[in-house]
Amino acid sequence: MIEGKKKSNRGWFLVLPVVVAVAFTAIIPLMTVANYSVQDIFSPNDRIFVGLEFFRSVMTDERILDAFQRNLIFSLQVLSIEIPLGIIIARMMPRSGWKASAALVVLAVPLIIPWNVIGTTWKIFARGDIGLGGYIANLFFDYNYTNDPTDAWATVLLMDVWHWTPLVALLVYSGLRSIPQAYYQAASIDGASGWSIFRFVELPKLKRVLMIALLLRFMDSFMIYTEPFVVTGGGPGESTTMLSILLSTIAIGQFDIGTAGAFSLIYFLIIQILSFIFFTVLTLDTRQGATKKVKRRKA
Amino acid sequence: MAEIRLENVAHSYDGGETFALKETSMVWEDGNAYALLGPSGCGKTTLLNIISGLIIPSHGKIYVDGVDITEKDTEDRNIAQVFQFPVLYDTMTVRKNLEFPLKNRNVPREKIASKVEEIAEMLGLTEMLDKRPGKLRSDLQQIVSLGRGLVRDNVSAILFDEPLTVIDQNFKWTLRSRLKKLHLQTEATIVYVTHDQTEALTFADQVLVMKDGEIIQSGTSEELYLSPKHEFVGFFIGSPGMNFLDVEILSGEVTVAGQAIGSVAENLQDGKFKLGVRPEFVEVDQAGYEMTVTRVENRGVYQLAHLEMAGMPIIAKVDSSTVLKAGEQASFSFSQDRSFIFQDQKFVSNFVPKSKVSK
Numbered sequence: 206m207i208e209g210k211k212k213s214n215r216g217w218f219l220v221l222p223v224v225v226a227v228a229f230t231a232i233i234p235l236m237t238v239a240n241y242s243v244q245d246i247f248s249p250n251d252r253i254f255v256g257l258e259f260f261r262s263v264m265t266d267e268r269i270l271d272a273f274q275r276n277l278i279f280s281l282q283v284l285s286i287e288i289p290l291g292i293i294i295a296r297m298m299p300r301s302g303w304k305a306s307a308a309l310v311v312l313a314v315p316l317i318i319p320w321n322v323i324g325t326t327w328k329i330f331a332r333g334d335i336g337l338g339g340y341i342a343n344l345f346f347d348y349n350y351t352n353d354p355t356d357a358w359a360t361v362l363l364m365d366v367w368h369w370t371p372l373v374a375l376l377v378y379s380g381l382r383s384i385p386q387a388y389y390q391a392a393s394i395d396g397a398s399g400w401s402i403f404r405f406v407e408l409p410k411l412k413r414v415l416m417i418a419l420l421l422r423f424m425d426s427f428m429i430y431t432e433p434f435v436v437t438g439g440g441p442g443e444s445t446t447m448l449s450i451l452l453s454t455i456a457i458g459q460f461d462i463g464t465a466g467a468f469s470l471i472y473f474l475i476i477q478i479l480s481f482i483f484f485t486v487l488t489l490d491t492r493q494g495a496t497k498k499v500k501r502r503k504a
Numbered sequence: 505m506a507e508i509r510l511e512n513v514a515h516s517y518d519g520g521e522t523f524a525l526k527e528t529s530m531v532w533e534d535g536n537a538y539a540l541l542g543p544s545g546c547g548k549t550t551l552l553n554i555i556s557g558l559i560i561p562s563h564g565k566i567y568v569d570g571v572d573i574t575e576k577d578t579e580d581r582n583i584a585q586v587f588q589f590p591v592l593y594d595t596m597t598v599r600k601n602l603e604f605p606l607k608n609r610n611v612p613r614e615k616i617a618s619k620v621e622e623i624a625e626m627l628g629l630t631e632m633l634d635k636r637p638g639k640l641r642s643d644l645q646q647i648v649s650l651g652r653g654l655v656r657d658n659v660s661a662i663l664f665d666e667p668l669t670v671i672d673q674n675f676k677w678t679l680r681s682r683l684k685k686l687h688l689q690t691e692a693t694i695v696y697v698t699h700d701q702t703e704a705l706t707f708a709d710q711v712l713v714m715k716d717g718e719i720i721q722s723g724t725s726e727e728l729y730l731s732p733k734h735e736f737v738g739f740f741i742g743s744p745g746m747n748f749l750d751v752e753i754l755s756g757e758v759t760v761a762g763q764a765i766g767s768v769a770e771n772l773q774d775g776k777f778k779l780g781v782r783p784e785f786v787e788v789d790q791a792g793y794e795m796t797v798t799r800v801e802n803r804g805v806y807q808l809a810h811l812e813m814a815g816m817p818i819i820a821k822v823d824s825s826t827v828l829k830a831g832e833q834a835s836f837s838f839s840q841d842r843s844f845i846f847q848d849q850k851f852v853s854n855f856v857p858k859s860k861v862s863k
Contacts, residue, residue: 385589385591387587387588387589387591388591390553390556390558390578390585390587390591391585391587391591391649391652393558393577393578393579394556394558394578394579394583394584394585394605394653395579395604395605395608395652396579396605396608396609397604397608398608401604401608405593405595405596405604406593408595409593409594409595410594
């Protein structure tokens with residue numbers, strides 16, 4: 206008993222590499238940001254502690270609030286296009302054979318291209334003079350993403366849809382493939398229509414993958430930076446200036462470290478909170494003890 | 505309720521190279537319970553899916569009460585099917601699940617309500633109608649998915665595809681007896697697929713033993729047990745399965761490794777055959793054949809004696825009072841009318857043991 210109670214702290218050495226790695230990649234940078242956010246730095250030797258002053262100014266900054274609103278609208282649009290579109294694509298994909306493999310490869314292409322390459326590709330593609338996309342669009346209406354805020358917005362949105370809908374489609378496809386054939390057979394015996402099969406068989410079984418897709422796409426689109434930065438640089442005006450673009454302008458462009466630090470922390474917090482809310486709401490009835498009504502029997 | 509007739513039905517998944525179901529003709533009579541028994545991959549599920557319309561057979565025709573339904577869609581066939589695991593719409597309550605097939609067929613609302621009540625009453629689900637099926641016990645879930653098939657009017661047949669596979673051991677018995685009771689109540693034609701002989705033998709009026717896409721024997725459990733027409737039936741049904749000995753027949757006399765042990769009832773050409781006898785019919789008999797006891801397993805009410813005759817293993821099921829010791833010699837015989845000669849796995853003649861003839 207006595208020997209058993211004797212504690213050895215040597216086990217902690219095994220955790221040390223991870224602690225060091227996480228410290229250097231996450232904790233120390235985050236703390237540095239936190240440190241910056243509470244002081245006004247003029248030069249390395251000249252700094253004043255300002256408390257929450259920067260947080261206050263960030264929360265009331267018109268530009269930041271506008272960008273926040275813009276980003277929120279962008280994320281909502283991304284989700285409301287990519288999720289249904291991904292489901293439609295996944296349902297149309299062949300279920301087996303070489304066609305299924307071919308479809309998967311084609312679908313995965315946008316996902317393996319680096320972000321800034323995508324930005325550059327689209328920047329050229331959407332140009333009215335030399336880009337195919339821009340040229341075709343100009344046949345139908347006046348299109349110029351460098352001048353017109355609506356065109357710029359639509360271009361960035363379309364680019365994101367092109368880039369990330371495949372991810373949703375792949376997730377949904379894997380979800381669909383895991384539904385046992387018997388469910389479809391039973392539905393056909395029951396005389397269910399195509400819509401009923403989707404609504405009552407597929408959708409309930411896709412709930413988990415859709416939740417993952419929704420979370421991933423929300424977080425990613427809310428943090429979008431490279432693509433609009435490369436294509437529009439946040440313009441024209443500030444029409445495509447998302448939070449991250451504004452943040453980097455403040456931090457690197459204006460070298461306003463204190464404001465940027467406070468901004469970063471708030472940004473970080475917003476994503477954390479929104480993701481947490483998403484997750485909680487979506488898993489409400491599947492988690493044990495989440496609601497009083499739920500009582501799951503052990504299988 | 506209906507009579508189902510299969511005419512030369514066969515199915516190939518690969519365009520005719522191999523047949524999952526070889527040409528089969530048979531009649532399933534109205535109101536009977538049939539079991540399709542066989543190992544996995546023997547074509548029993550294929551046969552079931554052909555009847556329910558999930559598979560259109562590559563050859564042959566299916567008739568229900570004389571009407572050709574071969575090309576009909578599943579939903580127009582009036583057939584209920586229960587799968588290996590409960591197939592339910594998780595987001596609907598039990599009531600909604602039961603209503604679903606009727607709603608899809610645009611049945612009037614009052615009719616749906618009364619029909620659902622009726623079926624729930626029959627299946628004992630009335631108290632659970634407003635629960636989600638996911639919260640029920642697995643055997644009840646299976647009952648709900650059966651109920652979804654039964655709510656329709658005039659269901660011609662109920663098909664079960666190994667319905668007890670995922671049911672907790674404790675509830676297998678209750679579910680099976682409920683299904684049996686249900687069969688008596690509905691008088692539906694029932695086809696029950698299983699690889700478990702106990703399930704098949706206790707549930708069905710007629711058992712069809714399948715192997716490699718063929719029905720090799722059909723009959724009551726007694727027929728299959730007492731007079732197997734195929735080596736596989738002897739081996740697959742019964743526990744332990746039938747013993748088989750390599751024998752030679754020379755002008756009607758059966759010999760094992762040169763030792764004459766009896767004769768055959770029918771005239772057979774000389775050659776090599778198999779002699780099959782169930783462990784239950786290997787009997788202790790002083791006037792029998794000498795065998796070596798290699799091992800004795802006491803199973804309580806009976807013993808399994810592992811014997812050896814001319815180097816071939818034989819198992820005998822004997823009374824627990826019989827005294828047998830491993831390593832000793834003992835004398836056994838095969839009972840008449842219960843030992844058979846097989847050729848190319850098929851039954852060809854009864855075996856007449858020597859002891860009963862000469863002594």
